[in-house]
Amino acid sequence: MGTTEKIREIAAGLLRDGKVDVVIGYGPGTLPLRSTPLFARTVEEAERLIWDATCGNNLAVYLPGRKDRVGIVVKGCDSRAVVQLIHENQIAREQVFVIGVPCAGIIDRRQVEAAVEREIRAAREEGAELVVEGDGWSRRFNREEVLYGACRTCRHNNPVLYDALAGEPLPPRDGGPTLVEIWEKKPAGERRDFILSEMARCIRCYACRNACPMCYCTECFVDSSTPRWLGRATDAGENLFFQIGRVLHLAGRCVACGACSRACPMDIKLGLLLGKMNKDVLELFGHEAGLNPEEPPALNAFRPDDPETFLLGK
Amino acid sequence: MIIRKERVNDFLNGLRAGYRLYAPVQTQAGPVFAPVNGATGWSWPAGNTLKSAKEVFLPQTETLFTYRTSLDGVQVEEARVEGRVVLLGVRPCDARSLTMLDKVFAGEGVRDPYYTARRENTVVLGLACNEPCGTCFCTSLGGSPFGTAGCDLLWVDLGDRYLVRVLTDRGKALVEGRPEFAPAGDADLAAARELEEGALGRMGTVPVQGVKEKLDRLFADPLWDRVYEKCLGCGTCTYLCPTCHCFDLTDEVIDGLGVRLRTWDACMYPLFTLHASGHNPRPTQKERFRQRIMHKFKYFVDNFRETACVGCGRCIRYCPVNIDIRAVLAEISAG
Structure with missing residues (x-):
């Protein structure tokens, strides 16, 4: 049985037995190389669910604040977002039925x-x-x-949390150095110029933020009018301030799914900034977000030997 | 008229004395309109530009005026709109969208001085679509891949030469008496007609007949509970849309030096309708999504007797979750 059929079978069963109110999965898109999020509420609608290498959206973005019982189709990276959202009390574990899919990578x-x-x-x-x-x-x-660069070097292609698995687990990848590892070796000036040229393209549509399961603030700092943290002008400086704010707010929380980069209509390499942050958190605190349901997130835990290099005089 | 491709460079260089040129310049993400020097550094895009031509007339960020406040009072300095521009390679859908923006910013009653000055100073050189994209549906909305609305000139690519249709006095002033152009012959006109028929034959159709009348009574319909559900609430569709034109006005003041900015805004954002009281009449994405559809296919029709969608397909192509406005329209039609 293929993954698509397996997902349909699990989803239909959940809906038929009344275990969930909705199954959020993928349906066929209207364009080549595209799928689209599908909210199945009946057994018939579950028949339209699919799985293929275009199922890139991180559907965990639809979880925060839900009141209903929900089945959700997740890849490895998406499952980390579910774990992190449970940690952050955005959704209750018993509210979610996780349909895990071992992922062989998404087509760019x-x-x-x-x-x-x-x-x-x-x-x-x-x-x-x-x-x-x-x-x-x-x-x-x-x-x-x-495949997307992040998929080619993905080390977490199997879901870390699931109630049912649609498919056999895949061997983890070891795709060599990540884009961040390559990029961070470049001279500081080159990195700065690259980031500013990327930021100059940003149109502040906030697709990156809105596609991110971890960006669920009721009021984002960029939308605050009193006080106004961010100017309305769309220029490289203001745009960079927005992205730096977002990256810092995701410290220890980003699950490296790449949803932000994929959503960006201007093809801005957001994964580099977030990837660098993730690498720092891993090196400093030994933590990767959403990998372990039992382990508290880096910012929720204090250890006496935590590095404190940011303190003056250290 | 006809211009051979090898002579286009001479024509554009001749324009540089009197005009600044804007053309589709390739970026990492796709072509966007940007200033160019003559014929190099840009190319006619195969499909459409990533961002529409509206940003040339209604920039995403625009300084309306600057001011200085002191104990002596307030001194205001108005921002000036720059000189004459030729906008090269505008697709007929984008050109037509300008006629819709005109109704908002340069219509009866309200004349926005910044927008109007840019419109008056800009010659729109349209480029017919020999090969419409799979996401194009201009013909369903009254447009055409060879449409001339909003263009001062329309160029048709005939392979080794362009057929040039002169549509306005502004367009005529650009090409009249220029040695690069020759009169068009019957064969040129026949070739253009054949390309036009080919392009029309490739167009998809979208059921928009009766959508306005449906929307008149669909405001509270459960349909909206379904169609908005996967919307992320980002502004990609509105910011890339050639007819979306909502904006915000803000004052940014540092140490008595102020700038009044006009910036794009989007009905997709919660802040867009948030009242000072804290009340938001469009509290969830459902109401915001409905607003986008209603504004294009009902309110704009109520106000200006025209649908504010030109069928360029950008929202379909770039929506991060593949919300397809053609499918939404089909659902409304069936509703």
Whole structure:
């Protein structure tokens, strides 16, 4: 039985038995290389659920503050968000039925579009290959080569928390150095110029923030009018201030799912800033967000030997 | 008229004496309109630009005036709109959107001086779509891949040359008497007609007939409970949309030096309708999503007898959760 069928079977069972009110999963998108979040409330609607390498959205974004009982389809990274949200009391463990999917990586559609330089009219997976087609042409890609950078080096491709698993666990990847490890070796000036040029593109649509399961503040600091923390002008400086604020607020909380980068219409490499923060938290506090349901988040725990390099005089 | 492609460079260089040129410049994420020097550093995009042409007339961030407050009072200095511009390579959907923005910013009664000055100073050089994209649906909304609304000139790519349609006096002033142009022959016109028919044949259709009348009575319909549900509440659709035009006004003051800014705003954001009392008439994403649809397909029609959507497809292409306005319209039609 394929993963899609397995998800449908689990979801239909949950809905039929009244164990959940809704199953949040993926349905077919309206464009090639796209899927779309699907809220299934009936057994019939559960029949429309799918799983493939376009299921990139982190559906945990729909969890905070829910009052109903919910089944949710999660990849490895998404499951970490569920764990973190439970830690942060945004959803109760008993409220969620986690349908875990071992994930072989999500296709970076922008990378594929850039490679073909033409409009893609259809796409499908054939084994280890991705086939894309346009008007009178078709091209094959090695699926592995067109995955998101974060997926190629993902070490948590199996869900860390689940009530049912749709598929066999996959071997963890060891994809070599991450983009952050490569990037942080560059000279400071080069990194600064790169970040500012990325930030200059930002249109402050806040897709990054809104796609992030951890960005659930009732009022984001950028939306506060009294006091106004952030200017309304869209320029590299203000944009950078927004992103720095967001990254710092996600310290020890970011689950590195890449939802922010994927949502960004301007293709800004947000994963670099967050990845660097995650790396610092791991090196300083030995913590990765959402990996262990039993372990408190880095900012919720104090150990006498925590590094305090930020204190004056140290 | 006809201009051969190898002569376009001469034409553009000739324009530089009297105009600043804006054209689609490639960025990491896609092409956007930006200042260019002549024919290099940019290209006609295959499909549409990532951001629409509206930002040339209604910039995302715009200084309206600056002021200085002191014990002597307030001195105000108005920001000036720069000189003449030629905007190169605007697709017919984007050009048509300008005629809709005109109704808001340069219509009867209200004339926004900044927007109006830019419109009057700018020549819109349109580029017909020989190959519409899969997300294009302009013909369903009264537009056309070869439409001329909002254009001063419309160029049609005939392979080694462009057919140039002169549509306004402003457009005529740009090309009249220029040595790079020659009269078009019957073969040129026939070639353009064939391309136009080909483009029209590729267009998808979206059921928009009767949507306005449906929306007149759908405000409280349970339909909205479903269609908004996956919306993240970001502003991608509105900010990339050529007809969305809502803005915010803020004063940013440091040490008595003030700037009044006009910046894009979006009905997708909670702050957009938050009252000073703390009350928000659109408290959840459901009401905000409904507002976006209602504004385009009902309120704008009520106000200006026109639908505020040109079918460019940007919201479909760039929505992070693949909310497809064509599907929403189909659901409204069926509702």
